[in-house]
Amino acid sequence: MKLYFKPGACSLAPHIVLCWMEQPFELEPANTQDPEFVKINYMSAVPVLMTDDMGALYQTSAILRYLARLPAGEHLGPINDPVLQYQCDYWLSFFNTDVYRVMVPWFAQHKLTTDTTDAAHDAIKAAVPERIAPWLQRMDNHLASRTWYMDEHKSIVDACAFVFELWATQILPDGLSNYPHVARHFQDLNEDAGVRRALSAEGLNL
Known part of the structure; x- marks a missing residue:
């Protein structure tokens, strides 16, 4: 592959x-x-x-x-368990639609406007931290009672979540400090050997 x-x-x-x-x-x-x-x-x-x-x-x-x-x-997946299948599909949809939609304007203002002025782009970026707060709170509430997103099972969902947690650290002035359970999940994965290999290969130093 x-x-x-x-x-x-x-x-x-x-x-x-x-x-x-x-x-x-x-x-x-x-x-x-x-x-x-x-x-x-x-x-x-x-x-x-x-x-x-x-x-x-x-x-x-x-x-x-x-x-x-x-x-x-x-x-790393839900196998044939219908409950885990639902959880997996729910969280993948949550991250790649809801969370992506509110975060990506920080990195790509041109996707929301044809106005190329700095003022227009700055206004779009300025709105992002407040808009992502409800989604990060949803993530934090979920992780308050579990280690991983899909029950106690490290999965493809956690890999997906890590990307958006990483983006949040770049967007929010205080990083993930207001979301302690998300911060703990992010740190756990940041110390994971497989994650470290991927970050190193992409030239990302966290």
Whole structure:
């Protein structure tokens, strides 16, 4: 398999999972504006996972679920438990729709306006910390009584959550200090060997 990535982007989640699976894979930096990459993904976005059996796979949630269905990744997914399947699908949807939608304007103001002035972009960024607060509180409440997002089972959901927790540390002036359970989860994963391998490979020093 080959994973196309950009450092610290959503592609970090499947990168972490691939490290947890301890299976061989290639890592390819993506220039999403390169016409050759657009031939691979016309949406000009990462992650893209190239596979032998299905070709190019897109969308973070779908890629994570695919990896968790492979023999080496089953321990990171919900397997056949309908309760865990619901929890997994809920949290992947939560992160990659609700949380992504409110966080991404901090990094890509052009997605919300055609106004290219600094004032317009600064106004969009200024609104992000307040807008993400309810979602971070939801995460913090959930983690108050458990170690991992999906019961006591480290999973693809935790890899996905880590990306948005990382983004929150970059967006919020006080980092995750107002969300102690999210902060604990983030720190636990930041010390995880597989996560460290992924961060190092992407040139991220936390």
